[in-house]
Amino acid sequence: MLNPIWLQTFVTLVETGHFTQTAEKLFMTQPGVSQHVSKLEQACGHSLIKRDKKSFSVTEQGQLVYEYAVNLVLNEARMREALSYDDPFSGEISIACSGSLALLLYPKLLSLQSKHAKLVMRLKAAPNGQILEEVKQGQVTLGIVTDITHKHWFDVERIGEEELCLIVPHKADLSLNTHELIMQLGLISHPDAEHYVSLYFAQSGVPSLERLHVESIPEVGFVNQIGQILEPITQGIGFTVLPKSALKSFNRKDLLKIIASTQSVKETLFSVTKKNRVLPARYQLVKEVIDSAFPFGQDN
Structure with missing residues (x-):
């Protein structure tokens, strides 16, 4: 790397x-300049x-x-200016969450981007463990998860x-x-099916379900695209367990039914x-979107 003091002297000369x-x-x-x-x-x-x-x-x-x-000086000036100015309405926003949450949040994030054209939304649907790993590695800035291992690696x-919902x-x-x-x-399975079904059975308050293991249920289909999981059920094939947000985003809810549980x-x-x-600063906008989607104390 060229000595910046020599470069400054040369530019001035x-x-x-x-x-x-x-x-x-x-x-x-003058001899110092020549040197x-x-x-x-x-x-x-x-x-x-x-000479x-x-x-x-x-x-x-x-x-x-x-x-x-000269360009070095200009680039440093631009860099210092950028460091001192954190535009809340400009830059890339990187988020990872489950597929069902992606369906819920993406329209809201796009609405935010339509108001602030300099924002760039990068939303990734991924399993819980992958989200945590990518946040830890700095590949994703903000993750939304339901379970956290090694909490000392994260701010939560x-x-x-x-x-x-069943x-x-x-x-x-x-x-x-x-x-x-x-x-x-029979079960319409998906990447999070085992987790959701097991949790639902354990907390539903229905004794016969609490004793039931996911492995004992016949599987009649598997779909790894969140937007397609409910399609077979609309045609009378199988059941599944998904977050209510996935159901809210589905446009043929009239062909589906939610089984009421003893307790939510x-x-x-x-x-x-x-x-x-x-x-x-731009992530404050995202937090406001998330807060509006999941207000505390309200049934979603």
Whole structure:
């Protein structure tokens, strides 16, 4: 790397066109200016000026070094300006959450972007463990998860609760008890099915479900696209368990039915960021969107 002091001396020399004026401007001696220029020429491996008695001209290589040095100063000035100005309505926003939350939040985030065109939304749907790993590695700035391992790696904030729903076809035989019904229908599985179904069974307050293991339920289909999981159920095929937000985002709810449980099953949601990471001001807008989607104390 070229010595920045030599570069500053050279830029001043080119702009003043005189060794004496350069020395005065930089509070140096004239021999000191000459020494800086000579050392810079040695470092570059080229003559930067052509001396002619008391005057000089800048060589082609000298012009390139001059332009390089001027750009360094300009870039540093821009960088310092950027450091001192954190625009709350500009820049990239990186979020990862479950597929069902992505369906709920993405329209709200797009609405935010439509108001502030300089925002760039990057929303990723991913499993809980992957979200935590990518936040830890700095690949994602803000994650929304339901379970946190190794909490010492993260700054964590509780943001609300999400209700889980057991969803069956609208024409399902409700004369059957829930245990019989789901065994008859079979499970439409998805990447989070085991977690959601197990949690629902454990907290539903229905004794026959509390004793039921997910592995014992026949599987009649698997879908890894959140927007498609409910499609087979609209055609009378299977049941599944999903957060209510996924159901809210589905446009054919009339073909589905939610089985009432003895007590509501809710999952706590947490926002996570890398430990001690100070978020840019624009993330305050995102937090306001999330808070509006999951207000405390309200049924979602």
